[in-house]
Amino acid sequence: MKSKSLKALQYAALLIFILSIIRIFTGASDLTSIGTASAALLLSVPIALAGLGGLFSERSGVVNIGLEGMMIMGAWAGGMIGSKHGPWIGLFAAICFGSVGALLHAIATITFGVDHVVSGVAINIIAAGLVRYISTIFYKSGAWLGPSQSPDVASIGTNGLPVLSGGTYFGWKSPDVLSVLAEKHWFFISDTAAVIRGVTGDLSYVTMIAIAMIPLSVFILWRTAFGLRLRSAGEAPIAAESLGVNVYAMKYAGVLISGGLAGLGGGFLAIVAANHYQENQVAGRGYIGLAALLFGNYRPGGILMGAGLFGFADALQLRDSASIHALILLVVLILLFLVVRDFRKGKALKAGLTLAFASLSLWYFLAVDQLPGQLVTMTPYITTLLVMAVASQRLRMPAADGIPYRRGGMK
C-alpha cells in the first residue's frame, strides 16, 4: 500500500514536470496555475462522488446507470431546498433525494429482478422528467424566477491548510506560503506550489467532506464486516447466502449508499460549484462518474485518478482554450513515447502509424493558433474515451455484477 501511494506521487510529480516544460515552451501559463488546479478539483468532486456511488452499487452486484438520474434529483433538491432552508439542509436533502431515486432502482432490480441497465435508464428518464415537471409548478406559483433555474443558495464557508495555503483558524489568519511561491514563476517549483495551493486552499467544507469519503469508502468496503459482506454479494451471492449473509439487504444497502453519494454529488454541483440549480446542470456527469469507476478498476484510488483527469480537462476547457491548444503538445509527447516503445519491441508498422499520427498532431499544433470553442468543449469527453480505450482491457469487475440474483436460485 505504501509503495503504491509513493508511486502515485512520483507520477504526479512527473506530470507536473512535463506540464511545466510545456508551459515554458508555449507560454500557456494557465496550464499549471492555482486557478486551474482549484477549478479541476471543483469539477472532479461531483464525478468522484458519482464514481464512489457506482462503486458501492457495483461492488454489491448492481450495475447503476441510474447515477445520472440520482445526481439530477440531488442537484434539484439541493437548489430547491437549499435556497429556502440554507445550504447544509440543501445538501442533506440532496442526499435524501438521491437515495429515493436509488430506492426505485433497488426495488426494480433487486426485488423484481428487472435488467439493471434497463431500470437505470428508466430512472434517468423519470428523474429528468419529474424534476422538470415540479420546477414548472414552482415557477408558476411564483417561487422561482424561471422554470429551469432555482433561486440562489447561500454559500458554504471555505478554509485552507494552515501556514501553507491560507485560511482562518479560530480567528487567526494563516499565511499563504504556497501562493507566494507560485507567484515567483520558478520552473517546476512554482508549478508544483501552484498545483498544491490550488487543491488545498480555499476549500469548501463540502469539498473536504467529499475528499474524506474516499478513504472512508476504502475503510468501509475493505476493513469492516459490512464491507466484506457487501462485496461478497457482488462476487458470489449464492456462496454468501449459504454463509448466512442477507444478500438482498446488502444489495439494498449498496444501491442506497450509491444514491446518497450521487445525490451529494448533484447537490455539490448546485450548491458549491454553482449557487443555484439549473436544468442540465448534471450534463452527463453521472455517466462520466461511471466511466471513472471503470477506469479506476472498481477501486476508490482509481476513481479519484479518473475523476481528477476529467476534472483537469474540463477546467482547462472552461478557463482558457489556449491551454487546450498547448495540450496537443502533450499528446504529441505521449505519442512519441509510444513510438519509441513500439519500435524497440520490433513493431515497426505500429510505430510508423503512431509516428504519422504524432507528426499530424504536431503539424496541427503549429498550423492552428487557437482551437474553436465548440471543439474545446469536447476535450473531457475525448479524454474519457481515449483513456477508456487504453485502460479497459485490464479491468476486473465484480464477478456477479449486473446479474439479477434470486434467493434460492429461482428464475
Add this chain to the structure above:
Amino acid sequence: MKKFKLSTVLLAIAAPLTAAVVSIIISSLAVLATKKSPMDAYTTMWEFGTTSGSLMQMLNTATPYYIAAIAIAITFRAGLFNIGVEGQLRLGAMFGAYFGAMFVLPPVVHIIAIMVIAMTIGGLWAAIAGYLKVKRGVSEVISTIMLNSLAGGLSSYLLANRFADRTTASNNLSTKEIPASGQFPDLMPLLNKLGVEDQPGGGVYGMLLFAITLGVLFWFVINRTRFGFELRASGANPIAARVSGVNSKRMTFVALALSGAVAGLAGLPAVLGDTHAFNMGFRTGIGFTAIAVALLGRNSAVGMAISALLFGFLEVSSRALELIDIAPETYVIMQGSILLSSVIAYEVVRRYKITLQSKELAKAVEA
C-alpha cells in the same frame, strides 16, 4: 385445455394492464398535487388529442421516435445497448442535409442519396463504439454516451463554421435548402383525396410510410433470416452462439454499426419533410425518448409502433393542459411512470409464467 388458454390470454394482457393502471394512478397523483382535477386533465387531453390536427402532429412526432427505437432495438436484440442514437441521428441529419443541398438528382434518387449519406455517417459514428468494444473491450454504454457529447460539440462546430449558409442574413444558422427533388412529399394531398380536410399548420411527413416499411423490414430480418437469428443468438447466449459457429465479435460490431445507420435516418423526417435544411432548431432528445419507446415496446416491431404512437399522443395532447392551467410537462410524468411500471410488470409476469409452466410440467410428469 380450455382453461389453460384463458390463463395465457390473461397473462398476455396482465402486464400492459397493470402498467396502465399504475401509471394512471401516479399521473393522477401528480396532477392532484397541484390541486387540479385529474379527470379534467384526461378529458381535455382526449378531446384535444383526437382532433385531426393533433392526430397529424402525433404521427409526425411518432415517426422519428419509431425509427430511432428500431435502431436501439437492433442492439437490444444483440444483447448490446446503443445509447448514442441521439448523436448518430443528429450527425446523420446534418450531413444528409448539407450534402443533399449540394446536388440535384432525379426525385426519388435524390432522396435515396440523402438517406444513404445519413446512414453512412450514423453508421460510421456508431462503428467507433463497435470498434472500441470489440478491439479494446470498452463498454458500448459508456462509449456511446461520450460519443453523444462529442456529436453535440462537433455538430455545433461544423454548423457554425463550415456548413451554415452564409448568404442568408438570419440569426438561425442553417444549411442551404435541399432542392425540391430531395424533399420528401407530404402525405396531405393523399389524405385530402381520402376526405381529410387541411388543418392549420398540418401535414403528415411522407417518411411515415418509410418508417412503416422499416418496421416490417426489421421484423422480417430479425425473425425470419439467418442474420437475425445469429444476432439474437449472440444476444441471448454469447457462449452457445460462439460454440455453434456464430462470430460474436463480428455480430457485435455489425449490430452497433447497423444500429447507427438506422439511427442516422431518424432525424430525416423533419429535415426532408418540413425544414428542408438542418438548422439550430433541430429537435433534441429524440434519441433518449426512443430508448423508452423501445423498452416499452419490448423491441418488437408492432410493440414499438404502438408505444411510439402513445408517446406522440401524450406529448401532443398534453399541450391543451395549458388551457386549464395544468403544467403540460405532465406528459413526462405519464411517460416515465408507464415506462417503469411496464418494465417491472413484464418482468413479474415473465417469472410467474415460468413458475406456472414448471408446475404444469410437474403435474404432467406425475400423471
